[in-house]
Amino acid sequence: MAKFIVPKEIFHGVGSLENLKGLKGTKAVIVIGGNSVKKNGVLEKTQNFLSEAKIESVVFGGVEADPSIDTVLKGAEFFQQEQPDIVIGLGGCSAIDAAKAMWIYYEYPDSKLEELAAPFAVKPLRNKAIFVAVPSTSGTGTEITGLSVITDTKKGTKYPIVSHELTPDVAIVDGELCASMPAHVTANTGLDALSHGVEAYVSNISDCYNDALAKDSIDLVFKNLPTAVEEPNNTEVRQAMHDASCMAGMAFTNVWLGIVHSLSHQLGGTFGIPHGCANAILMPNVIRFNSKVTDKYNNLAALFGKSTAEDFAQEVEKLRQSVGVVNSIKEYGIDEKLWLEKLDTLTENAMKDPCTLFNPRKPEFEEIKAIYKACFEGTKIDC
Ligand SMILES: NC(=O)c1ccc[n+]([C@@H]2O[C@H](COP(=O)([O-])OP(=O)(O)OC[C@H]3O[C@@H](n4cnc5c(N)ncnc54)[C@H](O)[C@@H]3O)[C@@H](O)[C@H]2O)c1
Ligand SMILES: [Zn+2]
Numbered sequence: 001m002a003k004f005i006v007p008k009e010i011f012h013g014v015g016s017l018e019n020l021k022g023l024k025g026t027k028a029v030i031v032i033g034g035n036s037v038k039k040n041g042v043l044e045k046t047q048n049f050l051s052e053a054k055i056e057s058v059v060f061g062g063v064e065a066d067p068s069i070d071t072v073l074k075g076a077e078f079f080q081q082e083q084p085d086i087v088i089g090l091g092g093c094s095a096i097d098a099a100k101a102m103w104i105y106y107e108y109p110d111s112k113l114e115e116l117a118a119p120f121a122v123k124p125l126r127n128k129a130i131f132v133a134v135p136s137t138s139g140t141g142t143e144i145t146g147l148s149v150i151t152d153t154k155k156g157t158k159y160p161i162v163s164h165e166l167t168p169d170v171a172i173v174d175g176e177l178c179a180s181m182p183a184h185v186t187a188n189t190g191l192d193a194l195s196h197g198v199e200a201y202v203s204n205i206s207d208c209y210n211d212a213l214a215k216d217s218i219d220l221v222f223k224n225l226p227t228a229v230e231e232p233n234n235t236e237v238r239q240a241m242h243d244a245s246c247m248a249g250m251a252f253t254n255v256w257l258g259i260v261h262s263l264s265h266q267l268g269g270t271f272g273i274p275h276g277c278a279n280a281i282l283m284p285n286v287i288r289f290n291s292k293v294t295d296k297y298n299n300l301a302a303l304f305g306k307s308t309a310e311d312f313a314q315e316v317e318k319l320r321q322s323v324g325v326v327n328s329i330k331e332y333g334i335d336e337k338l339w340l341e342k343l344d345t346l347t348e349n350a351m352k353d354p355c356t357l358f359n360p361r362k363p364e365f366e367e368i369k370a371i372y373k374a375c376f377e378g379t380k381i382d383c
Contacts, residue, residue, distance in 0.1 A: 139189025141249015
C-alpha cells in the first residue's frame, strides 16, 4: 500500500501566475529573496493580481541563498505584526523554504529548529494561514514538497524540516518567471531536477505513479535544459523545465531520494559546491554503483535508443558538459590536501544522511569513499 501527496491545486503553464486572482483571503505576506522579482516585474504583477482578488499584500524581502534561522525568526516576527491569512513564497527555493519555516513559527512561536528537524515533528498547520508557492527557479520542486531546508549559521548545519504539513496548498508553475535566471543557475538547478527524477525512479520504495512522473521529468530535462541555458527568453522551453522540476518534485516528495543527495549534501555543507553541480558530478558514478542491483537505468537509456546503465551514465555526462558544468570535484577547485583531510568525515556523514535509506543499493563505508574518490578525480568507479 502507498500514499501519494501533492498540493491541492497546481496551476501550470505560461501566464498561470494570474491564478492568484482566484485566491480567497484578506491579507497576504509575500516572502522574496533578493531583487530579481522586483527587477523582472513579477512582484508587481503578483501584487496586482492579489489586489484584483481584494487581498491586501505586504512584502518580506532579503531572504539569502541557503536561508538562515535568523532570517526565519525575523520573518515570523513580521508575520505576527501583519497577521496574514495567506503566506506566499515567491522566488527561488531559498525564499520559498524560508517562507515555509516562517509559517511554522507564525503558527507555533515556541518552535525550536533542532526539534523541527526530527522526522515529522511539525504540528498541524493552517490554523492561521494557507501556503502558496510560486517558484522562479526550475530545480528543487519545493512548490510540491513537504520539505524546507534551513541553515543554523552559528552551528554551520543545514536542517531539513520534513513533513507533509509543509506541502503547499497551492503551487503556481509559470515558466515565464524563470526567463531572468542566469545561465549558471539554470544549469545547476536543472541538473538538480534531473537528479530528483533519477533518484526517485530507482528509490527502493518507488511505485508506478512516481515512476511515470520521474521518467517523463527526466525526458523533459534532457530535451530542454541545453536550450534553456542558451535561450533564456524561450518561454516554451522555460515552461518545459519548470514542469520537469515540478513533476520530479511530485515523485521525490513521495518516494524520496538516494545517495547522490547523501553525498552531495556534504559537498554543499563543507565546500559550498552548488547543489545541482555537485549532484551532476556524482550522478554517473552513483548510477554505475547502483546498476549492480537494479536494471531500471536500462529503461532510462532506452530514452536515447540505448540499453545499458553505462549508456545512461554517459548521457548524463554529456548533458553536464553541454551546459558548462565541471566534470569533477577537483575541477571545481577544491584543494586536494583539504579534500583528503575531510574525506572520512564526509563519508561518515553521507552514510548517516536520511536519503541513504532509500537508495536501491545499501552502501558500505568504503564504497561511499570510493565513489567520492572517483568523483574527485573525474574517473569511473568499478564496484
Ligand atoms: N525544499 C525542497 O524541497 C528543497 C530540495 C532541495 C534543495 N533545497 C534547498 O533549496 C535552496 C536552493 O534553492 P534554488 O536552487 O532554487 O536557489 P536559490 O533560491 O538559492 O536561488 C539562487 C540564486 O538565483 C537567484 N534567482 C532565483 N530566481 C531567479 C530568477 N528568476 N531570475 C534571476 N535570479 C533568480 C536568487 O536570488 C539567488 O541569488 C538550498 O537552500 C537547498 O538546500 C530545498
Ligand atoms: Zn536536490
